[in-house]
Amino acid sequence: MADATGLKVRDEVLSIEQIEAREKDRRSRQKAYDRVSAVVYPVATLAAAILLWEVGVRAFKVPPFLAPPPSMLVGTFVEHSNLILYNTWRTTIEILLGYFASILIGVPLAFGIFMWPSFARTVLPLLISSQAIPKVAIAPLLLVWFGFGLFPKVLVAFLIAFFPVVISTAVGLSSIEPEKIYLARSMGLSATATFFKIRLPNALPSIFAGLKISITLAVVGAVVGEFVGGEAGLGYMLMVANGSMDTPLLFAGLIALTVQGVVLYALVEWAEYLAIPRRNNAAAAALQSVAG
Amino acid sequence: MAHLDSAQYDTQTGALGASPHDDEPYLEFRELSKIYAADDGPVRALDAVSIAQRKREFLSILGPSGCGKSTLLMIAAGLSPASHGLVAVQGERVIKPRTDVGIVFQNPVLLEWRTALGNVMLQAEARKLDRAAAEKRAYELLDSVGLKGFEHKYPDQLSGGMRQRVSICRALIHNPPQLLMDEPFGALDALTRDQLVLDIQRIWNEARMTVLFITHSVAEAVFLSDRVIVMTPRPGRIDRIIDIDLPRPRTLAMRETPEFARYNREILDLLLARGVLREH
Numbered sequence: 001m002a003d004a005t006g007l008k009v010r011d012e013v014l015s016i017e018q019i020e021a022r023e024k025d026r027r028s029r030q031k032a033y034d035r036v037s038a039v040v041y042p043v044a045t046l047a048a049a050i051l052l053w054e055v056g057v058r059a060f061k062v063p064p065f066l067a068p069p070p071s072m073l074v075g076t077f078v079e080h081s082n083l084i085l086y087n088t089w090r091t092t093i094e095i096l097l098g099y100f101a102s103i104l105i106g107v108p109l110a111f112g113i114f115m116w117p118s119f120a121r122t123v124l125p126l127l128i129s130s131q132a133i134p135k136v137a138i139a140p141l142l143l144v145w146f147g148f149g150l151f152p153k154v155l156v157a158f159l160i161a162f163f164p165v166v167i168s169t170a171v172g173l174s175s176i177e178p179e180k181i182y183l184a185r186s187m188g189l190s191a192t193a194t195f196f197k198i199r200l201p202n203a204l205p206s207i208f209a210g211l212k213i214s215i216t217l218a219v220v221g222a223v224v225g226e227f228v229g230g231e232a233g234l235g236y237m238l239m240v241a242n243g244s245m246d247t248p249l250l251f252a253g254l255i256a257l258t259v260q261g262v263v264l265y266a267l268v269e270w271a272e273y274l275a276i277p278r279r280n281n282a283a284a285a286a287l288q289s290v291a292g
Numbered sequence: 293m294a295h296l297d298s299a300q301y302d303t304q305t306g307a308l309g310a311s312p313h314d315d316e317p318y319l320e321f322r323e324l325s326k327i328y329a330a331d332d333g334p335v336r337a338l339d340a341v342s343i344a345q346r347k348r349e350f351l352s353i354l355g356p357s358g359c360g361k362s363t364l365l366m367i368a369a370g371l372s373p374a375s376h377g378l379v380a381v382q383g384e385r386v387i388k389p390r391t392d393v394g395i396v397f398q399n400p401v402l403l404e405w406r407t408a409l410g411n412v413m414l415q416a417e418a419r420k421l422d423r424a425a426a427e428k429r430a431y432e433l434l435d436s437v438g439l440k441g442f443e444h445k446y447p448d449q450l451s452g453g454m455r456q457r458v459s460i461c462r463a464l465i466h467n468p469p470q471l472l473m474d475e476p477f478g479a480l481d482a483l484t485r486d487q488l489v490l491d492i493q494r495i496w497n498e499a500r501m502t503v504l505f506i507t508h509s510v511a512e513a514v515f516l517s518d519r520v521i522v523m524t525p526r527p528g529r530i531d532r533i534i535d536i537d538l539p540r541p542r543t544l545a546m547r548e549t550p551e552f553a554r555y556n557r558e559i560l561d562l563l564l565a566r567g568v569l570r571e572h
Contacts, residue, residue, distance in 0.1 A: 179401040182371050187418035188391040197414070201405050278405050278446055 068248040073255070076248040083237070088256050091233040094150060094222040095215075095264065098157025102214055105158075106165030107207075113166070114173040127166065135160050136224050143229035153225030153233070160221035161214040168210025172203030201276070208272040215268045219261045234260070316383070317344035318502050319368060319470065324377035326363050336527035337363045340377070343521060343530070345504065350496055352505045352513035354559065355523030355531075356568045361506045364528070365474045368504055369393055381470075390470075391419075394463030398475040400455035402447040408434060408458045409443040415465050426465060433461040437491050453484035457491070464495065470502045477512065486544060489515055493541060510563075514555045515542055522562050532562055 014022070050070045056062070057069040064072060077084065113120040135156055142152040176199060184194040226235025234257050241249035326338040337360035345351045353361045366372035367379055370390040379386040394415075402411045409430055416426035434443055437457040447455055456476060463471060473492075477485040489512055496503055496516075507513050513520045514536055522531045536555055538546065546552055563569045 177399070177401060179397045179399065180403070182366075182369070182397075183395060183401060184418070185371060185389040186369055186391060186393055186395050187415055188389075189418040193418070197417075198403065201403070276405060278448075 065245055065247045068251055072248055073251055076252045077255075080249060080252065084234075084252060084256050087232060087234045087237045087253075088260055091219075091222050091226065091235065091257075092260060092264075094153040094225065094233060095157055095218045095260075097150075097154040098221055099161055099215055099218040101154065101158040102162030102165050102218065103211070106162040106214075107169050110166045110169030110173065113170045120170075127163065131163050135221060136228075139224055139228040142225070148229050148231055152229065153222050156225035157218040157221030160224075161218040164210040164213040164217065165207075166210075168213075169203065169207050172206030172210075173199060175206070176202050204276045208268070208275070212265065212268050212272070215264050216261060219257070219264065223257065318347040318349070318382060319343075319345040319504065320380045321364070321368070322378050322380070324364075324367065324374050324379065326360060326367065326372075327375040338367075338374075339527040339529045341528065341530055342377075345502060346518075348500050348502055350503045350505065350516055350518045352507055352517040352520045353523060354507055354510065354513045354520055355528065356525050356563075357508065358526050359523040360526065360528030361523055362474050365472050365504060365506050369395060369472055392468055393470045393472050394466070394468040396456075396460055396463045396471070396473045396476040398478045400447070400452075400459040402455055402458060404447050407444045407446055408439060408450065408454075411447070411458055412461045412465055415462050419466055421466065430461065430465055433464055434458070436495075437461060438487075453480050453488065456480060456484075456488065460488075460492070460495075464499070467499065468501060470504065471496075472504050474506045475508065476505075478508070485509075485512070490544070492516060497541065510556055510559045511547065514538075514552060514559070515547065520555075520559065522559055524566055525568055531566065534558060 053067075054069045054071060057067055068076070109123070113123060138159075139152070139156050142155055146152040146155065180198055180202070181194065184198055189197065222233065223235035223238075226233040227239060230236030230239070234253050238250060238253045238257075241247075241253060321341050321343045324338055324341045325336065328335045328337055341360075341364065343351075353364060355361050363372065367374050368386075368390075370379070370386040370388055381390065381392070402408075403414065406414065409427070412430040412433065413426060416423070416430070431443060434440065434457075437460065439454060439457055439461075442450060442454060447458070450458070456479075460476070476492075477488050480488065492503075493516060503516075505513070505516060517536050520534045520536060522534065523529065524531045534555065538551060538555075560569065564571060
């Protein structure tokens with residue numbers, strides 16, 4: 001069909017209300033699709049990868065000591081469930097102790113750096129050069145000093161994790177529009193109240209950015225500690241499995257470490273959501289727009 | 293704004309009502325200078341500025357960028373010390389940040405994690421005002437600037453003009469005797485500016501506070517002010533003080549009148565003579 005101007009027109013003629021309803025419907029369907037696809041896509045990809053792995057290993061008859069098929073790993077998990085759970089538990093303790101120590105020491109240190117410039121000048125160069133030392137390299141020294149117990153692993157986790165906490169907290173506290181502080185002063189807000197009502201909430205997004213990096217680093221730190229001198233934990237289990245060429249157990253350990261890391265990261269994200277629901281929404285929206 | 297019709301406007305021109313107390317200055321700058329230390333030597337931002345603002349007067353400071361007009365506002369708020377000279381409010385010297393003011397900056401400076409209402413209430417919380425009463429007033433203020441229904445929106449859900457309105461409400465909730473505004477409409481589009489200029493005129497007329505208004509817009513200064521102080525380029529000195537003798541309430545149509553144009557012309561001529569503007 002064509003009208004007088006020669007332009008094509010639709011057969012159906014919709015009222016403006018009908019078009020509005022159609023657009024609204026389209027938008028809500030788009031939103032529902034976005035929500036579902038955010039879960040379905042990664043899960044489907046993972047499932048496909050596992051399937052490919054299974055089929056590949058069987059088709060090319062790869063021996064299990066090189067690459068065990070996923071179906072075999074299920075058996076390994078069931079068989080060694082107690083061992084894996086116990087070692088996961090040990091490693092989790094080390095990670096969390098190291099992580100909380102990095103917060104308990106890192107945040108006040110950052111506060112000091114923010115408050116006293118001369119303190120910052122003293123501490124920052126040392127802090128930054130200390131980051132140049134590979135933690136794997138000093139782990140043996142820690143073993144010599146502190147033995148095989150829990151403490152050296154916690155210490156390695158702490159040493160790796162605390163730097164991002166310090167830097168992101170110090171940056172968060174310092175980066176604020178000066179007008180916000182002027183306003184607070186014109187309102188007669190005390191220094192303490194200004195800190196807790198304005199400066200700290202203003203710094204939270206930056207602080208959590210550091211906390212999220214730190215939790216993944218704490219996992220690395222604990223495993224490095226166990227590699228060097230462990231008697232328990234997932235890192236130790238990996239070393240033992242490696243020594244006895246038990247590749248299925250090695251894979252099981254890696255999967256347990258991955259799950260552990262993801263769960264811990266998700267917990268920190270959840271804490272961030274509780275602390276700053278708005279910012280998290282904004283960040284999620286930004287991520288969504290990148291994905292879309 | 294609906295309020296514009298109902299508000300009872302003072303038909304007298306100027307802020308000088310019949311009250312006899314209005315002779316003594318409310319805010320006074322005396323021989324005020326400000327010198328900044330910069331990398332390439334000291335910079336004189338303000339040079340011997342003396343201004344006496346009457347109570348309830350709407351006074352605009354107009355000048356090119358870098359003439360120290362924002363510095364003047366910071367000094368008036370007690371947020372920045374003068375290098376020389378003094379500031380006094382009702383005869384008392386300002387030596388620490390003033391809390392008897394409401395400040396509106398060029399940027400809204402809202403806290404992103406608080407709603408529009410929460411941002412307005414920050415002022416009330418800081419001053420430990422009665423919560424219920426302050427909240428009632430916050431709702432009224434937001435309503436009066438056309439933000440009814442947006443009270444629980446966050447800054448990132450509001451337009452630039454709406455955010456600036458929230459910041460104006462925050463500056464008003466404690467009924468300050470003085471409002472300090474630093475190019476409050478500088479970052480807004482022309483229509484939003486027109487609306488906010490009308491809003492400010494109404495608010496000033498209703499609350500009758502003393503307003504110090506920093507601007508680089510000639511039309512805004514003439515429209516709103518009882519007096520306009522034109523500053524010279526750096527170092528900032530007072531160039532001319534112009535009384536704006538136009539009836540109130542001023543309307544948008546009044547901008548087309550010969551009287552209004554004459555004031556515009558006078559200021560423009562001054563800016564041309566000083567080389568701030570150049571006609572080729």
